[in-house]
Amino acid sequence: MHTRPTPRPRRHRRTRARSVIRTTAGFLAAAALLVSACSAGNSTTSAGGAVEAALAELPRSTPSALTSYYGQRLRWRDCGAPGFQCATMKAPLDYDDPAAGDVRLAVARKKATGKGKPLGSLMVNPGGPGGSAVGYLQQYAGVGYPERVRARYDMVAMDPRGVARSEPVECLSGRQMDAYTQTDQTPDDEKERDALVAADRKFAEGCGTRSARLLRHVSTVEAARDMDILRAVLGDRKLTYVGASYGTFLGATYAGLFPRRVGRMVLDGAMDPSLDARRLNLDQTAGFETAFQAFAKDCVRHADCPLGGRGTTPARVGDRLQAFFRKVDAHPVPTGDADGRKLGEALATTGVIASMYDEGAWGQLRRALTSAMKKNDGAGLLSLADSYYERDASGRYSNLMMANAAVNCLDLPPAFTGPEDVQKALPAFEKASPVFGPALAWATLNCTYWPVRATGEPHRIEAKGAAPIVVVGTVRDPATPYRWAKSLAAQLSSARLLTYDGDGHTAYGRGSGCIDSAIDTYLLRGTPPPPGKRCS
Template identity: 40%
Template sequence: MANSSRLRAVALTTTAVLLSAVLAGCGDGAKDEDLTAQKLDWKDCPAPSEAEGGGSAPSPLPNGTKWQCATMRAPLDWSRPKGDTIGIALIRAEASGPANKRIGSLVFNFGGPGGSGVTTLPAFGADYGALHTRYDLVSFDPRGVGRSAPVECESDAQLDEYFQQDATPEDGAERTQLLERTKRFNAACEKNSEKILPHVRTTDAARDMDLMRQVLGDRKLHYFGISYGTELGGVYAHLFPKNVGRAVFDAVVDPTQTPEQSALGQAKGFQLALDNFAKDCTSKTTDCPIGDTEQEVKDRIAKLLADLEKKPIPGIFPRELTQTAATSGIAQSLYSKDFWEYLTEGLEEAYDGDGKILMLLSDSMNGRNENGEYSNLTAANLAINCSDEKPRYTTDHVLQKLPEFRAASPLFGEYLAWGMVSCTDWAVPGAADHPDVSAPGAAPILVIGNTGDPATPYEGARKMVGALGKGVGIELTYKGQGHGAYDSKNKCVQGAVNGYLLDGKLPRGGTVCS
């Protein structure tokens, strides 16, 4: 869960697995070596660590290309580049086409913050087959994430309890309980991760990416950023405008917003996605099994959540499906239209007293696998957000803003509003109200907004274009549903992205794909 919003964008890689199933730390590096001259030791990839989500070693791509992994050394503290180092876990699939056609590396960040690129890239690698012909596909676990000096907070058992808590307190006693639970979680992060916590800001990760560019042997950074990855890309462009190569931002974070504005925007975005889900279900030729009209679908969901507030139902033994777990499960299913069918099925079963599917969706949101083990997604997400974002919101502030959040979304508003207190008593001060992504002199960046995106609302793409500066951001609109556009497989979107990344041909600014 994020500090300013509990529904920050995270990868969906574990959802399908869960439903179908109904290492490096801080250390003393070579302090005087030139880290830009280091040679990466690429080897077959191991199975993902628990912090990365567990599972099996990645399978080769459909064309037979094997994934390789390596660890890059980076300064723990970029203000002391000759001091202690940490390991940044990398993964790549070498370009499949002729060597004389190879452009270089294409570095991916899939968002979160807190998502493991080392596990996410192989899960979606086949979707980038066209790009793979001329690029090495590369991703990484950003610092604090997965195998890159992971932030550690609470145990699996404690996290089970954490995600069962009432996230929408209705009285003083419940508010006190929420704040005390938040403080305990944050104190555990400080106790278990004291050395890395001050060094996981997005600016630190951006500096890691420029070191990565040099170590990979690329003159420019060619980049594909998704969700929070667009914020990271924008910060990189601000710090290193002359090093930007061909770059694409998809599912764009609004860089001009405070955490409160971002949370309110997400409330509106998830409500829009829910409205679209209800409309889709009730407009089909077959009967919608969860309501006869759009309003009935939403009313029944609201009633389910109200009932769960009073009495949870069986979920995945021994856990019960609480109102909080159901809300996060519903939100997870709204990230992609491909998962609407799971939401329909999950609601049907929940109305009959079975909460398994909604709980599986909630587990995916929170980084919990079928073995009950959590990745460090939540810990890293909170650590990065709280380090980046300066505001520290109080209970009184949230109470004042609740009417506005409820108006934005009857279903998600309170949930997102109370998420704003997640950085209470965080050990590290936040850097700024919002990131600086101004990048005069940078190469053009293709910026794609999806009109139906719940997690990074469409308006953020235009705000990113404006913030990058004149002549840098080139806006493209996709009239679709779900979080992101390229993975929708829309031919217009993929043609525009591939045309730029492969051939340097930008679409005209303002192009619309539907």
């Protein structure tokens, strides 16, 4: 599934930094939870038709085998920009067998800057799975969150296990990743289908070979349990947390496991844990189509739109984009890339999808499409795709895409059993999105060949006994469709749904003073927005 860390906010009246596209990778299934964490009772019928149990609360007392972890002292050191400190925290590699060894997790913080009464720690996670929370804190949250919030809270982040600085999952070299990201995701014949399967197998085998020790222990449940250790080590009685995108699933999982330790929790761009992988991917495909329709309507209002002028229908814009994809599939466009990469259909599609996350990128997308379609120059779309995959100019990738796969494929059984299964599902995906459907359907094969068996299943999260939790949904969010926010809010026993009638992925800090005010008030005063609160 196309999940990603939350975008950088655009410049607006609250003087935040200008938007920079921030991405995750992977056309993978979204995360779910460990089977062992599910209770046998209180079942309900999910959207996919299965009867799913609710996530069970863990015992309130700390097991004796974990006492040393909960009682550890962190050694803080200055790092990054002035005011930031970093440390390394230990957690058990396997919570069922703490004696099996440790995993070392990177933690960062920026102490509260104001004179008001301290409110403790505010933990943040930008999503993914695979997005670096430490990087997010240092590059944005620690300096870009509202000053009045930073004045009262120590801003804190931890890279989840397997991510970035926390014993990162590794799978392929930079050159191998280049080849992988260029693999045709819309096979036209048996030869191309076999090549796609071979690429997915090679990726999965690389992860199994290079990250064998960790690969069975990067689940969302384990990451949520790590968060509880950090909460205790920081000296906080309850967890205050803002999670975006996949970070909402991580936060909701924490709430399900430790409902009475929930403080003030914001889940922005919410995921629905009750859905299986195929339904999640199908819903998200429809979400990207909704975002594309909004882009298409906006594009034709601009003179530089290469997909049609005023009066052109969104359907016609989609037809022209599909024609462009077919053209670069047959004849890749030069990019001037130092490593000789050309813009084929796979990278072109990724570049367009990357721009769907943030309407602030639509102008950049128009210019990139114009260059590729009219000037035979694919550099602009390649740059967007590289940003999505977090590839730098030297050809090095972050481990974002690898961690994304490792978490997703462990958390939820694969959407498809093989290519034949995808072929049967293509009509449903094409109906959900004529533009992106085929690519998004085929791209879910990755987990089919994963070297570690999935340990999770879809289920509800109720978190009975938790303090009020604010769930935020954006009406035209491409990656986490609004219906997911409504579903999660309905599952959580104490949720308040806050709706943003707008475009782009997530809502907090992205231009709506109404959204920002509601969340800031909740974080500072503990007062959630009223039922049915809607902003634009």
